[in-house]
Amino acid sequence: MPRLKHNTVFGWFVLVCILFFTAVVVSFSLMLWQELSDADRQVVLSLIGRHGSYLFGAGVLLLAGLGFAIDWVFRLYVLPLDKITEETKIIYRANPAHRIRVEGSRDVVRLAGAINAAADRFEELQRSVEERIADARVRIEEEKNILSAVLADLPEGVVICNAEGQITLYNQRARKLLEDPETPLLAAGPLPAGGFLGLGRSIFSVVEKPVITHALKDLPEKLRSGRQDLTASFVMVARNQLLLQAAAVPILSPLRELTGFVLILTDFTGRMEFFLRMDALLQTLSMEVRGALASVRSAVEVILEYPDLSAPKRDEFNRIIHREALSAGAAMDRLRSECSALIRTPVSLSAMRLRDLLDALRVKADAAAGLMLSGEPVDDRLWVKVDSYSLTLAVIFVLKRLGAEFGTGAFRWALAAKAPYLGLDFIWGGPLLKLELLRRWEQQAVTVGDETLNATLKEILARHGAELWPQPSADAARACVRLLLEAAEPPALPVLPRRRTILATARPVYYDFDLFNQAGQSPELDDRPLAELAYTVFDTETTGLEIRAGDEMVALGAVRIVNGRLLESECFDHLVQADSPLNPASIRIHGIQPEMLAGQPDVGQVLDLFHRFAEGTILVAHNAAFDMRLLQLQERRTGIRFENPVLDTMLLSAVVHPAQEKHDLESIAERLGIIIMGRHTALGDAIGTAEIFLKLLPLLAESGIRTLRQARDAARNTYYARLKY
Amino acid sequence: MPRGFAMPKQILIVDDEPSIIVALQFLMEQNGYRTLVAFSGEEAMEAVARHHPDLILLDIMLPVVDGFEVCQRVRENPAWKDIRIVMVTALGSDVNVTKGLDLGADAYITKPFSNAELVAKVKELIECRG
Numbered sequence: 001m002p003r004l005k006h007n008t009v010f011g012w013f014v015l016v017c018i019l020f021f022t023a024v025v026v027s028f029s030l031m032l033w034q035e036l037s038d039a040d041r042q043v044v045l046s047l048i049g050r051h052g053s054y055l056f057g058a059g060v061l062l063l064a065g066l067g068f069a070i071d072w073v074f075r076l077y078v079l080p081l082d083k084i085t086e087e088t089k090i091i092y093r094a095n096p097a098h099r100i101r102v103e104g105s106r107d108v109v110r111l112a113g114a115i116n117a118a119a120d121r122f123e124e125l126q127r128s129v130e131e132r133i134a135d136a137r138v139r140i141e142e143e144k145n146i147l148s149a150v151l152a153d154l155p156e157g158v159v160i161c162n163a164e165g166q167i168t169l170y171n172q173r174a175r176k177l178l179e180d181p182e183t184p185l186l187a188a189g190p191l192p193a194g195g196f197l198g199l200g201r202s203i204f205s206v207v208e209k210p211v212i213t214h215a216l217k218d219l220p221e222k223l224r225s226g227r228q229d230l231t232a233s234f235v236m237v238a239r240n241q242l243l244l245q246a247a248a249v250p251i252l253s254p255l256r257e258l259t260g261f262v263l264i265l266t267d268f269t270g271r272m273e274f275f276l277r278m279d280a281l282l283q284t285l286s287m288e289v290r291g292a293l294a295s296v297r298s299a300v301e302v303i304l305e306y307p308d309l310s311a312p313k314r315d316e317f318n319r320i321i322h323r324e325a326l327s328a329g330a331a332m333d334r335l336r337s338e339c340s341a342l343i344r345t346p347v348s349l350s351a352m353r354l355r356d357l358l359d360a361l362r363v364k365a366d367a368a369a370g371l372m373l374s375g376e377p378v379d380d381r382l383w384v385k386v387d388s389y390s391l392t393l394a395v396i397f398v399l400k401r402l403g404a405e406f407g408t409g410a411f412r413w414a415l416a417a418k419a420p421y422l423g424l425d426f427i428w429g430g431p432l433l434k435l436e437l438l439r440r441w442e443q444q445a446v447t448v449g450d451e452t453l454n455a456t457l458k459e460i461l462a463r464h465g466a467e468l469w470p471q472p473s474a475d476a477a478r479a480c481v482r483l484l485l486e487a488a489e490p491p492a493l494p495v496l497p498r499r500r501t502i503l504a505t506a507r508p509v510y511y512d513f514d515l516f517n518q519a520g521q522s523p524e525l526d527d528r529p530l531a532e533l534a535y536t537v538f539d540t541e542t543t544g545l546e547i548r549a550g551d552e553m554v555a556l557g558a559v560r561i562v563n564g565r566l567l568e569s570e571c572f573d574h575l576v577q578a579d580s581p582l583n584p585a586s587i588r589i590h591g592i593q594p595e596m597l598a599g600q601p602d603v604g605q606v607l608d609l610f611h612r613f614a615e616g617t618i619l620v621a622h623n624a625a626f627d628m629r630l631l632q633l634q635e636r637r638t639g640i641r642f643e644n645p646v647l648d649t650m651l652l653s654a655v656v657h658p659a660q661e662k663h664d665l666e667s668i669a670e671r672l673g674i675i676i677m678g679r680h681t682a683l684g685d686a687i688g689t690a691e692i693f694l695k696l697l698p699l700l701a702e703s704g705i706r707t708l709r710q711a712r713d714a715a716r717n718t719y720y721a722r723l724k725y
Numbered sequence: 726m727p728r729g730f731a732m733p734k735q736i737l738i739v740d741d742e743p744s745i746i747v748a749l750q751f752l753m754e755q756n757g758y759r760t761l762v763a764f765s766g767e768e769a770m771e772a773v774a775r776h777h778p779d780l781i782l783l784d785i786m787l788p789v790v791d792g793f794e795v796c797q798r799v800r801e802n803p804a805w806k807d808i809r810i811v812m813v814t815a816l817g818s819d820v821n822v823t824k825g826l827d828l829g830a831d832a833y834i835t836k837p838f839s840n841a842e843l844v845a846k847v848k849e850l851i852e853c854r855g
Contacts (some may be wrong), residue, residue, distance in 0.1 A: 287786060290815035291742055294836030298748035301840040306755065313751070320744045 007663040010074050014067055022065060080104030083659045084112055090657070091115075093702060094695045095673030097121040139583050157244075157265035160251070163258050165203045165212065177265050178206040180237055195239070196613060198570045200534045200562035203263070205615070211236050215248045216261065223256055231301040235268065247516045263308050274405050278339070285335040292328035297323050337477060349464065349490045354382040354422065358413060361392050367399045368449045375413035382415075384422060385488040386464060390446070390453055397446045398468070398481060405437070407429030413473060422487045425473060427480040433470035436479070442468075525618070525645060526709040530697055533708065536614040536644070537563040537690035538572070539682045541590040544583035547630050552578040554592050556606055557682030558613065561620075564697070566690050572613050573683040575600040590680045604638040607631070611640050618708065620643075622665050624648035647709060651715035656699040658718075668692050704708070734851050735759040737778040739769040740813070740819055741793065745836075747844075749782060749813075756844055758851075766790025773799060778808060780851055782843075783830070785814040785821070793828055800829035809850040813838065 036044065048055065080102045087100045100112040100120060106115040151158055157174030161167050175197045195205030203212065215232040222230055232248045245268040299317040303309060309317070367373040399466050403409050408428045416423030453460065461468055466485050473480040492620040525533060538558035544551035558572040575592065577600045587593060601609075621627040622644050631642050653663045660671070669676050669688060672695040678684020705711050736758045738749045743764075750760045763769040766787045772778065780852055781799070785792035788852045792812060799805050812825045822833045832846050 287815040290836040291745065294815070294838060295742065295744035295748060297837040298745060298752065298840055302748055302751055305840065316747060317751075320747060324744055425768075 009206050010071070010252055013074075014070055017066060017070060018063055021063065031113075041527060076105035079659075080108040080112075081193075082113065084108070085659055086659050088115055088119075089699065089702065090671060092122065093699050095671065096126050097673050098671060155266070157263075158258060159197070159203060159263040159265070161263065162260040163201045165209070166197055167197065167201050167203055167373060168234045168260065170197055170199075173504070174263075174265060177240075177242060177244060179240070187206060196570075197569055198560065198562075200560070202616070205612075206239060207236065207263075212248065212261075212263075216244070216250065216258075219250055219258060223252075235719075242267055243272050278583075281338055282333060285331050288331040289328050292324040292331070295324040296328075299324075304606060344450060349385045349387055351383050351490070352386055352388055353380065354378050354384050354424075355380060356562055357384060357386060357388055357392070360388060361395055364392050365396050365399060369396050369403075370409065371396065372397070372410040373413065374410075376415075378415055381490065382422060383488040383490050384485045384487065390455070390460050393448050393451060393453055394446050394457055395426070395483065396448045397439065397444075397457060400448065401441055402428060402430075402433065402481065405433070414480075416482065418472065418484060420487055421484045424483045424485060425480040426477050427473045427481070432472065432479045435470060438468065438470060527707050529706055530700065530708060530711060531564050531706075534563075534617040535618040535620045535647075535690070535693070536572075536612075537561060537620040537686050538614070538627065539621060539685035539689060539692060540630055541592060541680070541682050542586065542630065543578050543580050544586050547626070547633060550580050551583070551586075552580050553630055553634070554578050554582065554597060555590065556610055557681040557684070557686040558610065559683070559687050560617065561690055561694065562693065566687070566694060568687065571683060571686075572610060574606045576606050576607070577602050590682075603634055604640070607634060607638050607640045611642065614642070614644055617644060619644045619646045620649065620689065620693050621646070622649045622685070622692070624650075645712070647693070647708075647711060648715060649689050649696065650691070651718050652696050652700060652711065654718040655705065655711075655714045656696060656703055665689065665692070672696075732758050733757055733830070734779040735776060735849065736763060737761045737763060737769065737776070737781045738761045738773050739766075739787065740784040741765060742784070748840075752844060753782075753847070756848070757842045758847075766792070766795045769795050770798060773805060773808070777805070779812065780809040780847060781800075782811050782813050782847075785812060785816050785825070792797055793824065796825065796830055802839060811846060811850065812841075813843070 011519050021283050028155055033041070033044075081104075083102050084100055087098065087102075090098045091100075096119065099116045102108065102112045104112075123496060151169075152173075154171065154173060157177040158169070158171050159167055159174045159178070160169040173178070178197050179195075195201075197206050211234065215234050219230060230250050230252075234246055234248070236244050236246055238244050245266045247264045249262040249264065250258055251262060253259045299320045303314060303317055358375065358378060362373045362640040365373045399411055402411075402465075408430060410428070412427045414425045414427060442461070445455055446453040446455060446457055446460060455463075457468075464485060466483060468481060468483050470479065470481050472478070536558050537560075538556065540553050540557075541555040542551050542553055553576050555575050556572065557574075559571045560567045575597055577597050582592065582597075619628075619642065625648065628642070628646055635641055649668065650663050650664075653668045657663075658672070660667075662668075665676070665679075665685065665688060668674075669692060672692060674691045674695065676687060676688030676691075678682060679688065700706070700711060700714075703714075734752050736748055737779055738753070738760055739762075740746050740749070741764050747765075750762060753760050761772050761778055763772050767790055769781070769783070769787075770790070775815060781795075783792045783795060787795070790816065796810055796812070799808055799810065809832075810830045813829045813834045813836065814821070814825075816824070821830045822835075826832050831850055834843055834846060
């Protein structure tokens with residue numbers, strides 16, 4: 001049924017009433033006229049002639065009275081009922097807290113009151129249902145958060161995609177590996193050059209498509225032959241030049257059809273560099289040693305094969321042998337030092353202050369073995385690379401055996417600098433320990449009380465690149481064992497405790513598994529259901545309202561809606577350096593001061609980034625005509641053209657609520673029960689608009705508007721669409 | 726040792742390592758060959774052009790122009806078709822052996838080698854050439 005036509009309907013109704021009334025009067029008059037005799041007709045004509053003006057006046061008054069009566073009925077009964085219908089829908093569709101405020105007849109007001117009372121009850125019921133839903137949701141969220149926490153702490157990047165390559169889950173690590181460095185989507189910073197990783201986006205915007213299709217190309221064959229190892233491993237170079245080792249694990253339906261795939265990514269750059277350096281090192285060494293050996297061997301063979309060699313010649317060959325033997329030795333030494341620098345960066349060892357290590361050792365020795373350990377405080381700047389647990393246990397293990405061997409329970413530590421090592425002496429008053437005994441201890445598994453390491457003392461020392469031997473103490477008066485540890489550089493950055501993941505609120509992973517059920521992305525969006533589409537809801541702030549007169553954009557904020565979910569974590573928020581001055585009135589509204597814009601990217605940079613951010617989505621804005629005009633005016637300057645379909649929440653609100661007078665952001669938000677945080681900031685308004693849009697979707701569906709085409713057509717027909725910027 | 730009136734065969738030894746050159750030079754001369762020495766790829770090409778040796782003992786890892794390139798350049802010139810090339814190198818991988826032989830080397834000997842093996846290989850190649 002066409003809407004917003006009440007005045008027309010009313011006009012027609014009045015006209016029909018008048019015509020009907022006139023027809024009745026005229027037909028009765030004609031019938032009466034036929035019945036009259038000639039004499040009576042003369043009398044009537046003379047009466048009309050004399051008193052016609054009274055009769056005409058009475059007729060007009062009658063008609064006017066009728067018109068007023070109809071208008072009264074229309075305004076008091078018909079129009080309010082229409083408004084009541086619309087507002088009742090708001091109550092049960094969008095905002096249960098909404099109440100009908102209507103002017104009309106007493107009956108109509110009573111009806112509205114009854115509906116409001118029903119709404120109170122409805123709201124109460126809904127609240128209790130919502131509470132139960134919320135309870136259930138909390139439990140689901142907890143489970144999801146466990147998944148999130150596990151994924152967030154994985155050292156690997158994880159991306160899950162559906163069969164079309166749309167991303168349904170990713171973790172932050174994946175974002176780091178695949179997007180350009182640091183991806184400063186929020187606020188200032190260098191702008192990324194590649195694609196974005198986000199829910200509903202295509203993985204192919206960050207990974208070359210052939211790389212994935214190549215990895216999965218053997219899958220149908222593997223499935224046919226019933227093979228179990230379906231994972232494809234490959235190496236790829238990310239857009240940020242990182243070398244990634246990737247595993248593509250297919251996700252199969254119960255019918256063993258491909259429904260998606262998991263991409264597990266590991267940064268291989270460092271390891272690859274390591275392998276390449278190692279390889280180069282070995283290559284060089286092998287060549288140098290082979291060369292030296294060749295000279296030595298040739299010379300030796302010459303000496304052996306030609307016993308009558310002249311003395312000077314023999315000398316020359318002897319010198320060659322000597323020189324080349326030295327050069328082979330030097331090459332081996334170089335390999336050893338370079339290799340150990342490369343290899344001995346053991347992952348399990350971490351840099352620790354020596355003072356902290358000794359403190360831990362003292363406490364543990366006392367608690368676990370009843371040993372007294374003391375010594376001079378050590379310099380705070382001394383660091384060692386250790387696995388503190390195993391090394392602490394190993395030292396206590398040795399001290400306990402020393403204590404048993406020499407009947408002592410007290411040791412002092414002392415430092416002996418042996419750059420690049422640190423010598424740590426554990427001194428006691430007894431005789432020197434026999435090396436032979438220490439060798440025997442080294443073969444034993446390290447045990448202290450009920451704590452046992454699954455390794456021998458020798459293994460623990462080897463793991464640390466450490467050595468242990470007995471010798472007299474520095475003052476030669478007592479005995480000690482010296483532990484030689486490799487000194488470490490203090491870490492460049494302060495060591496922060498690992499961030500703890502708090503389950504209840506941790507949302508480091510973003511996922512939307514409903515995308516699995518979504519049809520493939522196609523340029524033909526028009527007939528797709530609105531609820532299935534991906535949207536970029538945006539808002540701009542400007543230097544002033546006269547964009548035709550040169551007012552410019554100073555801020556652009558946007559959020560994404562995918563599968564009916566507002567993804568606040570995937571937002572866009574940039575200030576823009578403008579050429580024209582900020583209008584004081586605008587500053588009062590958005591609070592953006594000129595100095596805040598200094599050093600911000602220019603409009604071309606921000607629009608280029610936004611263009612990529614909004615790629616493949618529908619643009620949504622409140623009063624989109626204004627914002628789109630702003631983008632279009634920049635088109636010639638920046639060459640960036642926004643060809644995305646556009647929806648306008650202002651027009652859509654007018655579509656679903658034609659009887660409402662106000663369709664500004666505040667009024668709609670109030671009507672739909674939305675509180676906009678950060679009103680008049682680009683991002684705040686964009687989020688508010690997105691929430692409004694999400695509430696409008698079911699109301700549109702109720703009016704039979706379910707596809708993008710229908711929404712656009714309906715919006716075009718509203719009164720507001722005729723406003724132009 | 727070659728006999729008769731024939732001129733002794735000439736061998737060009739190319740290596741940037743003086744020690745090995747001393748040994749090789751001595752060895753070849755003891756076996757009745759004349760020797761020429763080059764310490765780089767450029768020197769080797771010069772010696773080839775000037776003296777047209779019968780055989781080249783060619784190291785691969787030479788500064789600037791390496792042994793592979795020398796080998797290729799020699800093989801590109803049809804006038805030098807009869808020159809035998811023995812690659813003597815510390816690059817021991819199969820890939821390098823294949824590459825050297827494909828570029829036209831007649832034999833490939835990996836350092837460290839036995840003198841007897843090298844002399845036998847040189848003799849075989851020179852006599853085969855006739």
